[in-house]
Amino acid sequence: MQKILHISTECYPAAKAGGMGDVVGALPIYLPQFDVEASVILPKYAGKWFAQKKFKTLQKGSFQLGDENIKYQIQILENEDLGYPFYCVDIPGKFDRESIYLAPDGHGYPDEAERNIAFQTAICEWLSKGKQHFDGLHCHDHMTGLMTFFVKYCPAYKKLADTPTFFTIHNGQYRGILDWEKMDLFPDFDRKFDGMLDWDGSINSLATAIKCAWQVNTVSPAYMEELSENFDTLTPLIQQEKAKTSGILNGIDSELWNPATDKYLNQHLEKNNWTAFKSHHKNDLLKRYGLKSRRPLVGFIGRMAAQKGADVLAAAIEKSLKNNLAVSFVILGSGDKAIEENITRLAKKYPKSLAAIIAYDEGLSRHIYAACDFLIMPSRFEPCGLNQLYSMRYGTVPVVSAVGGLIDTVPDISVGGNGIAFPQAETQYVTQAIERCVDLYKNKKKFIALRDKITVLDYSWNQSAKVYSDLYSKFLTNDKS
């Protein structure tokens, strides 16, 4: 078995802020069937999950982070069957906070750089000084991107220099850009390689990983194409490193996301009776929020961010409701305050047609996937998107902008596809897409046929886990190919 260590700041159920948490929590479960033993290492946060678990300390140590002496412990989760070994790095003062990324004021932690550098340095210390060996290191997003540089250019970690590194871009928008003075926080490295850290004149953790990792992938083929064609300042770098890049579509954990067993739902899918399942949850949700019935229910779940097109959605909802379109909406999300306020204002104006829940709520999200007729994703860009996959698994028709992973997973019904696709996140297109939902919903035969089609699609990790295992094999010594 090849041993791979996934290095990440999120992993469901330990800590999740978005899709990366789902991916890191699920992919390792599906890899052993392809001869890969995947482990995960995370920072030890102060959340409920960590507080309830028992950990055994494997290594204690310390290192310098600039002037600060950092004490850390590497721990392993005991007596728990996540399906893979789970390690964490305990760094008191840095990660023992409730939220993964956000301070109570809703902004990112001001010491984000220190936290990320400390996390990655502690792992390098452990791997280079401890007994534990991994055949490959798999880093996720910019928060762990500097690891690919540290193992290559820090003399203290020479032992790791030949270990293949794999880097997955879950979201290329976030880059981990640091002032050059932050270099003083890094473990000692050969300064003639500081150019590897640079992109656009600053230290760029994402770009560093694209340069240093042995392999780089995005979480869908279409997103890699977009990055390499005409995305932004990252495009020339992606083009330069093209030979080692690929796009691997995310899967879903179809056990965890199973309408027949989902522990968050008060009624399960039985004997494939989708009509009973959907109408139970829809009625439940309409009642809970006092929404009008006998009309399609359109949901949105996600970060209230420009990326997700939540601002455009608000405008399209307002237009649709102003025009008395017979449709109800349920929106779950949080993020940008201006978008949150706009959606809350609309919910107050149209209380019987729009419910807005400004929160992060895993249980409610499952209820929404189960209850809605349609799930809308007007993303401006979408590295993969998992919501459309969960929605199909729960019998909900996805309505998406044709970008990134949404292109790969939701072709329009007019070309024999799985949902409603519209060109881009603009109010007119989103409004038209909502009108198409209403029309499709009226055509019961077509609507039910589409639902029957999407509920049997297999977007589980089985296929993509094989692609990852093939990728690992190419670089690991006991090559299977």
Ligand code: ADP
């Ligand atoms: P992201 O870009 O945020 O990672 P993805 O589509 O890849 O987007 O994954 C989003 C994941 O986060 C899904 O599991 C979705 O259900 C979940 N999610 C997003 N917002 C919320 C929320 N407010 N409450 C509960 N779950 C949420």
